[in-house]
Amino acid sequence: MAGFDDLASERSKAQFDVEEMKVIWAGSRHTLEVSDRISRLVANDPVFRKDTRTMLSRKDLFKNTLRKAAHAWKRIIELRLSEEEAAELRFYVDEPAFMDLHWGMFIPTIKGQGTEEQQQKWLPLAYKMKIIGCYAQTELGHGSNVQGLETTATFDPQTDEFIIHSPTLTSSKWWPGGLGKVSTHAVVYGRLIIDSKDYGVNGFIVQLRSLDDHLPLPGITIGDIGMKFGSGAYNTMDNGVLRFDHVRIPRDQMLMRVSQVTREGKLVQSNVPWQLVYGTMVYVRQKIVSDASCALSRAVCIATRYSAVRRQFGLQSNGIETQVIDYKTQQSRLFPLLASAYAFRFVGEWLKWLYMDVNQRLQASDFSTLPEAHACTAGLKSLTTSATADGIEECRKLCGGHGYLCSSGLPELFAVYIPACTYEGDNIVLLLQVARFLIKTVSQLGSGKEPVGTTVYMGRVEQLMQCHCAVQKAEDWLKPSVILEAFEARSMRMSVASAQNLAKFDNQEEGFLELSADLVQAAVAHCQLIVVSKFIEKLQQDIPGKGVKGQLEALCNIYALFILHKHLGDFLSTGCITPKQASLANAQLRSLYSQVRPNAIALVDAFNYTDHYLSSVLGRYDGNVYPKLYEEAWKDPLNDSVVPDGYQEYIQPILKQQLRNARL
Numbered sequence: 001m002a003g004f005d006d007l008a009s010e011r012s013k014a015q016f017d018v019e020e021m022k023v024i025w026a027g028s029r030h031t032l033e034v035s036d037r038i039s040r041l042v043a044n045d046p047v048f049r050k051d052t053r054t055m056l057s058r059k060d061l062f063k064n065t066l067r068k069a070a071h072a073w074k075r076i077i078e079l080r081l082s083e084e085e086a087a088e089l090r091f092y093v094d095e096p097a098f099m100d101l102h103w104g105m106f107i108p109t110i111k112g113q114g115t116e117e118q119q120q121k122w123l124p125l126a127y128k129m130k131i132i133g134c135y136a137q138t139e140l141g142h143g144s145n146v147q148g149l150e151t152t153a154t155f156d157p158q159t160d161e162f163i164i165h166s167p168t169l170t171s172s173k174w175w176p177g178g179l180g181k182v183s184t185h186a187v188v189y190g191r192l193i194i195d196s197k198d199y200g201v202n203g204f205i206v207q208l209r210s211l212d213d214h215l216p217l218p219g220i221t222i223g224d225i226g227m228k229f230g231s232g233a234y235n236t237m238d239n240g241v242l243r244f245d246h247v248r249i250p251r252d253q254m255l256m257r258v259s260q261v262t263r264e265g266k267l268v269q270s271n272v273p274w275q276l277v278y279g280t281m282v283y284v285r286q287k288i289v290s291d292a293s294c295a296l297s298r299a300v301c302i303a304t305r306y307s308a309v310r311r312q313f314g315l316q317s318n319g320i321e322t323q324v325i326d327y328k329t330q331q332s333r334l335f336p337l338l339a340s341a342y343a344f345r346f347v348g349e350w351l352k353w354l355y356m357d358v359n360q361r362l363q364a365s366d367f368s369t370l371p372e373a374h375a376c377t378a379g380l381k382s383l384t385t386s387a388t389a390d391g392i393e394e395c396r397k398l399c400g401g402h403g404y405l406c407s408s409g410l411p412e413l414f415a416v417y418i419p420a421c422t423y424e425g426d427n428i429v430l431l432l433q434v435a436r437f438l439i440k441t442v443s444q445l446g447s448g449k450e451p452v453g454t455t456v457y458m459g460r461v462e463q464l465m466q467c468h469c470a471v472q473k474a475e476d477w478l479k480p481s482v483i484l485e486a487f488e489a490r491s492m493r494m495s496v497a498s499a500q501n502l503a504k505f506d507n508q509e510e511g512f513l514e515l516s517a518d519l520v521q522a523a524v525a526h527c528q529l530i531v532v533s534k535f536i537e538k539l540q541q542d543i544p545g546k547g548v549k550g551q552l553e554a555l556c557n558i559y560a561l562f563i564l565h566k567h568l569g570d571f572l573s574t575g576c577i578t579p580k581q582a583s584l585a586n587a588q589l590r591s592l593y594s595q596v597r598p599n600a601i602a603l604v605d606a607f608n609y610t611d612h613y614l615s616s617v618l619g620r621y622d623g624n625v626y627p628k629l630y631e632e633a634w635k636d637p638l639n640d641s642v643v644p645d646g647y648q649e650y651i652q653p654i655l656k657q658q659l660r661n662a663r664l
């Protein structure tokens with residue numbers, strides 16, 4: 001039968017050890033064991049079913065999310081899951097909810113911005129979920145411009161309290177997840193005012209709702225901001241609106257790791273940089289990069305399996321039609337996404353290491369790598385989420401008409417994913433941060449301050465401004481050194497050109513605004529170089545398992561050459577490669593697609609996703625697509641009755657021409 005046979009035969013063709021590839025994808029044997037066990041636990045629990053999600057009303061959907069969150073918490077306690085296992089469980093429940101903000105932002109903010117004392121007071125309550133918290137930064141009037149926030153926190157020396165207030169409509173907190181209906185507490189970002197002087201934005205822990213009856217505390221107005229894009233999707237989350245009318249909190253609820261306000265109302269700065277007030281965003285951006293590989297790989301898994309099951313045209317000698325995965329156009333759209341999923345996985349792994357390293361240095365009062373960490377997390381968050389959002393939509397198209405059905409899993413995945421291009425920093429705004437960092441690095445070249453970390457290559461500015469690509473035949477593009485040099489030269493030349501253009505302006509800020517579109521492209525080039533170089537570094541590690549390294553090398557080359565092909569204009573206009581070398585790269589890309597083709601199904605099997613997590617009829621492990629699609633259609637509530645509701649009021653009068661007289 002179509003599907004079963006196709007996927008079984010595809011699996012038998014694999015030229016590498018899938019089990020070892022699963023370990024590489026998971027990060028370690030231990031992580032694979034945990035994620036495998038927990039994903040099956042979730043898949044086998046009926047409370048975590050998600051197949052009716054897109055058909056529920058918002059209220060039912062939300063209540064069902066609360067039910068799942070409560071059940072998840074119960075299972076975490078009953079099974080005494082470790083922090084790692086609990087995080088995996090929340091991940092596989094796969095439903096955006098207040099828990100994400102509580103564990104993902106509220107707790108990390110207290111850890112990162114609270115003093116030891118504050119951590120001791122608040123963290124045990126939060127860990128036991130005796131309080132539920134969210135992250136209330138964005139306002140109706142300002143999101144990207146954090147320094148433009150209007151909420152005030154005015155110190156009252158008489159009572160030793162802060163008065164939290166929303167002075168304007170635009171100062172209403174707007175968007176925080178978990179705020180609308182659930183959170184009892186929030187970290188609220190507002191302007192610190194002492195003695196009428198504005199000391200800028202700081203974080204404050206504020207109780208929002210009563211722990212007895214969940215009603216908002218006096219002076220607090222709270223609600224949900226309304227339906228968002230798509231059915232089901234992100235509507236499981238209660239993104240909220242919040243206003244304060246002179247709400248008082250004790251002084252010790254200002255997060256005081258960065259600066260402290262004394263009993264006398266004096267502001268004391270610690271030795272840590274003020275930017276640590278933005279620290280949670282760096283942490284979450286790093287998480288979002290790892291998350292991008294999950295969302296993209298999920299879409300790619302669906303599209304790849306379905307492409308092997310789906311047959312159209314081209315009768316072969318045995319009388320069966322061609323699998324659409326065999327069309328070169330399908331491969332040239334699908335395989336770069338497969339390669340990107342792996343590339344994002346490895347750059348995410350590296351970013352996690354970078355973040356841990358920065359944190360360790362911060363503990364030891366070494367703040368030197370903070371600007372690099374900010375630039376990398378901001379840039380890679382932007383690059384990977386934009387590519388993933390576009391990639392999911394491409395996977396939908398790769399699945400033809402059936403990809404547009406909710407039962408394919410792709411519409412909901414897309415709807416849930418796309419806000420990642422906006423939250424935790426609009427992707428363009430973040431690339432502009434990277435551009436500032438690059439311009440600063442270029443301007444310091446020759447000053448004796450050596451570039452560090454991901455900008456080390458800029459230290460070779462003279463070589464990179466002049467080098468010529470050595471490629472003479474297609475296979476030369478398989479050499480990591482050749483690829484690296486082309487990407488480094490392109491990035492270097494784009495940054496230098498931007499810096500030179502900027503230098504022509506008397507006013508640097510005006511120049512930055514004028515050139516911002518070019519600056520964004522330079523930032524993208526730098527970030528793509530990071531992804532390519534981290535993939536290449538990964539391949540230099542010991543990679544066990546028959547054929548595993550070979551497959552990863554092919555994927556790495558596909559990622560790099562696909563990016564080169566997509567941004568050919570950059571590579572040609574900066575003179576990094578010639579048109580002839582560009583066409584050799586293209587030829588090499590085609591040959592790499594043929595190399596990956598027999599392994600495509602095994603490469604997506606290596607993600608080790610359960611059918612529950614994929615929630616896609618098209619991406620089923622067994623390939624049994626058509627019977628299940630057919631079965632799924634009948635489950636739609638519209639098919640509950642053969643004759644639809646409304647027939648008598650609206651269809652019958654048309655058919656019986658009873659409306660005609662009324663019109664005449």
Ligand SMILES: CCCCCCCCCCC/C=C/C(=O)SCCNC(=O)CCNC(=O)[C@H](O)C(C)(C)COP(=O)(O)OP(=O)(O)OC[C@H]1O[C@@H](n2cnc3c(N)ncnc32)[C@H](O)[C@@H]1OP(=O)(O)O
Nearest residue numbers: 104137143144145146147275278281282287374423424425
């Ligand atoms: C288990 C966890 C799972 C997580 C999975 C995902 C769950 C996600 C759920 C989604 C929830 C969404 C939450 C949110 O969206 S919260 C709100 C996020 N908001 C933003 O991201 C706002 C974006 N804006 C900004 O970050 C800043 O305002 C911006 C950087 C754009 C500008 O700030 P500002 O005007 O103050 O700064 P300058 O540009 O002048 O820069 C001054 C210097 O500071 C440096 N800088 C800036 N940001 C940082 C940072 N974060 N860390 C370190 N350093 C920073 C900047 O480079 C400048 O440095 P120099 O002076 O040296 O040039």
Ligand SMILES: Cc1cc2nc3c(=O)[nH]c(=O)nc-3n(C[C@H](O)[C@H](O)[C@H](O)COP(=O)(O)OP(=O)(O)OC[C@H]3O[C@@H](n4cnc5c(N)ncnc54)[C@H](O)[C@@H]3O)c2cc1C
Nearest residue numbers: 135136137138142143144175176177419422423424425428
């Ligand atoms: C689903 C979702 C969940 C969220 N959860 C939270 C949360 O839990 N807590 C929280 O505090 N916030 C949350 N947010 C808010 C989110 O962080 C902001 O929406 C985000 O930071 C973007 O800011 P903005 O809405 O002000 O966009 P704007 O800055 O208004 O962007 C509008 C347009 O202007 C452009 N633009 C803005 N500034 C510049 C510039 N300097 N140069 C060039 N172009 C520019 C942008 O590129 C964009 O195209 C959430 C948002 C969403 C969608």
